[in-house]
Amino acid sequence: MSVFLSRPYDEHRYHLALGIEPRSSLTGSRLDAGLEVRWERYPKPVGRWRTWRPGETLTDVLPRIDRHSSGRFARRYDEEVARPMLVRLVDRQRRYVPRRLEIPIPDEATVVGAVGPHLVPDPAWRRSFPVDLFPGAAAPLTSGATVLRGHVVRQVGGVPQPVRWARVRAVTPTGAEIGWAHGDDRGEFVLVLRPARGALTVPVDPMVVELTVSRPDPPPVPPASDPDLARVDPLWDLPLETVVPSRTPATEATLTGRRFIPTFLDRAPLSPAGPLSLRHGRQTSVVLTIA
Incomplete structure (x- = not known):
């Protein structure tokens, strides 16, 4: 039945099933070319x-979610979809740390009914998601930024082993949050520090920060039912985060990535112990040893 046009005309309507807009966690701007969004169906x-x-690798052969000229990645209901959609956002140049997301989307009947004869729009926030990605080892950073580059390790039999996919939060001695970082598969992270929200004075130099490191607990092991998965998929143990649709995505932690994974263990590093003093406008490197 034609809804928008008069009866003599044919009508073709396409409804958005899923939209993803990768954004920089530092600037909030839409990320440029080079990023891939793949559907985890295999x-x-x-x-x-x-x-x-x-x-x-597995990423090479997963179905692509097409990028439109607007810079957003999208899939329509007339294309094959799943409910929920499991996707991974990957940058092969290591400028951004990858993320894996489980995204719930409504069924097409709900969407069609919402935009049917009464023209009541289905809210875009239920199907379109801005997703923050955090800087990786090769991230282009602005000059003058205060940056902590780190490597998270655990001592296993007296030998330091990288901790994959760790997350790091920085706060001031008063508890004000001033930075987040996502670690990669090598245990490396890039933490860009900002003044605390609402701060009215210039921070002292050097800046004193306290770190909390979050790691998988226990460390994951390849599934016995799929022993080759770890060999062909470098992201096999990257946590799969379930996205919560929100009218205010800028404050939704499953989209911004500013949260610890619920199944991870969150602790202050064993070494270096205590707060760190970082000079403004400089990059500092550190190895964080955790339990």
Whole structure:
């Protein structure tokens, strides 16, 4: 039945099922080309699914979610979708730390009914999501930024081992939050420090910060039912975060990434112990040893 046009005309309508807008966690701006959004749909176990060429990864063969000229990634209901959609956001140049998301979307009947004869719009926030990505090891940073570059490790048998996908939060001695970082598969993170929100005075130099590091607990192991997964998928143990749709996405932690994963263990680092003193406008490097 034609809804928007008179009866003699044919009508084709396409409804958005999922929209993703990757943004910089530092500036809030839409990220440029080079980023990929892939749908995590593949047969399991991966070792029986296909013959893997040397250097080929699971991300290489996952279905793409197309990027539109607006810079957003989108999929329509007339294309194949799942409810929920499991996606991964990946930057192969390591400028941004990847994220894996489970995104609930409404069924098409709900959307069609909401934009039907009564023209009541289905709210875009239920299907379109701005997602913050955090700087990686090769991130382009502005000059004059106060940056802590770090490596999170654990001592295993007296040998330091990188902690994959750690998260780091920085606060002032009074508890004011001044920075977040996501660690990568090598245990590396880039933490850009900002004045506390609402601060009315210039921070003292050097800046004193206290860190909390969050890590998987216990460390994940490859699933016994899919033993080849860790070999072909560098992101096999990257936490899958369930997104909460929100009318105010700028304050929704599952979208901004400014939160610790609920299943992780959150602790102050063992070394260096205590607060760090960082000079304004400079980059400082540190190795954080955690329990």
